Amino acid sequence: MRLVAIGALLVPALLLAQPAKDSCVECHSVMDGPIQKPALLIKNDIHTANGLSCADCHGGDRTSDDPSVAMSKAKGFVGKPKRAAIPQLCANCHGSADFMRRYQPRQRIDQFELYKTSVHGKRLAAGDENVATCIDCHSVHDIRGVKDALSPVHPLRLPETCGRCHSDAHKMAKYGIPTDQLEHYRTSVHWAALKKGDLSAPTCASCHGNHGAKPPEVESVAAVCGSCHVLFAQLYEKSVHQPIFSAASGGGGCIVCHSNHGIQDPTTAMLVGPKAVCANCHEPGTPGAKTAAQMAQWLDGLDAALKRSSAVLTEADEDGMEVSEAQVRLGDGNENLIKARLAMHTFQPEEMHKPIEAGMAIANETLRAGQTALHEKDVRRLGLAISGFFIAITVVAIWLAIRRLEANGSGYIEPVK
C-alpha cells in the first residue's frame, strides 16, 4: 500500500520533470543539409533555455510525430517567415509587456516601434528586403542574450556585426554610403578602450542607436558625443566655434576636429604641427593659429612638468622614501591637466590658463618634495656611513682593549686539575 502511494506521488513528478516533446528538433536533427542546421543551433538559443520551441515562431504542432500533422496549416504552421514579416513576428512577444514580464520583466518592449523609425525599418517598409531585420543582428536559431560574449550584439562583437553589411561595398553600393566605418573605428580610441575590456566604451549602437539606428544629423552630433563627454559638450556649445562648425556642410560639431568613426587620442598634435586640425581653418601666423600654438605649449609644458615630478617621486618611492602625500598631490596636478584639456573646448586661452597655472604649481611643489626626498636619501646614506665608521672604530677599540686586558692570559680561569 505504501509503495502504491509513493508510486502515485512519483509518477506525476517524473512526468513533469521530462522535457516537453519537440518533434521539430527530433526530426530535423537527423536530416541532412541546411534543413538540419536550425535543429542543431537551437540548443544554444536563449528562447530554448526559457522553454520556447520552434513552433512558437513557426507554428505547427510539436507534439505530433506525423509531419503532416506537425506542419499542417490547420495547426498554424507558417514555415519560413517572410523577411519583411520578421520584425512583427519577433514583436509579437517582444512587444508584449504581459508576455515579457514572465521572462525579462525589465527588458524594453519598444524595439519594434523604434525599428520602424530607423533607416532599416523605413526601407523594409518601403519594400527593400536588403536591409537589416532582427535576425541579421541577433542571429537566428542560436539567439543569445545581449550580455553573452558569443552574442553578435555583445559590445565586443557588435562593430563586426554592423560591418558585415556596412563594410560590404557590393551591398552598400546602391545606398551610396561609405564602407570604411569599421576600418576607421578599429583605429579609434573607443575600440582601443573596448578591446582593453571597458565594455562601456562606445560601439556603433552607442552613437547611432540600435533598434532605431540612423546616422546622427549635423546638428545632433554634439549631443551624441555629449551624452558621454558631458562637460566637453557644455563648453563647446557656448564656444565661438559651435555656430561655425554646425553650419559646416557634410558634418559638423565635434567631428570637424575629431572625425567620427576613427577618433584618435587627442594630443597637442591636433593644435600645432603638420597634422594640426586648427590649421585646416587658421592659416599660419593668424591670431587663431598663434592661440592654438600657445595652448599646445601650455598643455605640453604641464604634461612634461607632471611627468618629471612623477619620475622623481617614483625614484624616491623605489628608494624606500615616504612620498605618498606628494604622490596623492600629483594626482591633483594630473586632474588640472585634464581640466585644461577640457577648458580648451571653450577656445578661450584665459579659461585654459587657470588650470594650467594651478597644475604647474602642483608639479613644482611635488617635484620639490621628490627632490627633497632624494636628497634626504643621500643624507641618510651619508649618516649611515659616518655612524658605520664610528661603530667600526668602537668595535676595533673594544677588541684592542680585550687583547690588552688578556695579554698575559688574565680573565681566564683554568680548570682545576
Add this chain to the structure above:
Amino acid sequence: MTAKAIQWLDDRLGLSAIRELMDHKTVPVHSATRWYYFGGITLFLFGIQMVTGILLLFYYRPTVAEGFDSVRFIMTRVEFGWLIRSIHSWSANLLIFVAFVHMFSVVLTHAYRPPRELTWASGIVLLGLMLGFGFSGYLLPWNQISYFATKVGTDVAAGTPGIGPSIARILRGGEDVGAPTLTRFFALHVMVLPLITVGLIAFHILLVQKNGMSTPPWIAASRVRHLKFFPNFLLREVMVWYGALAVLGVLAAIFPWELGEKADPFASAPKGIRPEWYFLAQFYTLKLIPSHVWIFEGELLGVAGFGVLAVGWALLPVWGVNRAGEARTRLVTGVAIVLIAYLAAFTLLGYIK
C-alpha cells in the same frame, strides 16, 4: 669623596653583593661558546624595542582615523622619525629571528636539562610574548596589509577548538577587526605585554645567574676553561651588540620600513595576503590541510595540532631527559633538526606560493 659615596650606597643597597657576583660570574669557554651570545643579542634588541617604542609613543595615535596618518607623520615630518620607526620594525623582526636561534641553540646544546627547566619554560613563554608583540604591533600602523593580515591571523585564532571564537572576539573587541581591535592591540603592545615581558626577562636572567651557563653534555664541565663575565665576556658581547646595531642601521637607512596604504575595510583583500614571516610556516601548513579530515574540520585540527606541538615543546625538559637527568641527545637533536627543517621549508614555501 667617591669612595665615601660608594660606601654610602653600599651600606644602603648592598653593592658589594653585586660586585661579588660580578667578580665570580664566569662563562665556560668551549666550541659552543658562540651560541651564548644570542641570548644577549635578544636582550639588546629588546632594549632597542623599548627605547624606540617609547619614542614612537610620543607621536603615535591609536585610532582608526589617526593611526595611519600619525605613522606617516612620524615617517615624513618628525626629525629622525623614519629612523626610529624603521629600526623599531626591523629590530622586531631581527629580535624574533635571534630569539628562535637562541632557542634552538639551547636545544642543540641540551641546556634545558635539570636544573634549568624553569629557564627553558620562561624562555618559551618569552618567545610566545615576542610573537605576541609582533602580531599586535603589526596592526598598529593601520595599513591595508596589516589590517587584512590581522583578519587572517584572528581567523586562525578563531579556529582554536572550543575557545577559538571567544579568543577571536576578545582579541578583536567584536565580530570583526575594527576600531576596538586597534585600541586593544595598542594596549597589549605598549602596556600588557611589556609589563609581563620585563618581569619574565628578569626571572629568566635571574635563573641564568642562579644556575650559571650550561655546558653541552659532550663537554666535561670540570675540564673547560672559564672566562670572567665582567669585563671580558661582556666586552665581547658589546662588540656583537654594536654589530647588531650596524646591521639595524644599514637595514633602516637602505630599506626603510614601508608604510603602505591606509586600511580600507571595504576594499577587497590585497592579492596574496599573508602574515609576517614568523607565522608563515603555520599559515602555509593550515593552507595545506584539507577542509575536512575524517569528521574534523581541517583548520580546527591544524590549530589543535599546533597547540599540542607547542605544549610538547614547552615540556622538553620532561621528555628530553632520562630518569638520571641526562639529556636524550639523539632524540632531542633529531626532533630539533626536523623542526628547524620544517620551519625553514614551510616558511620558504609560504613565501613563494
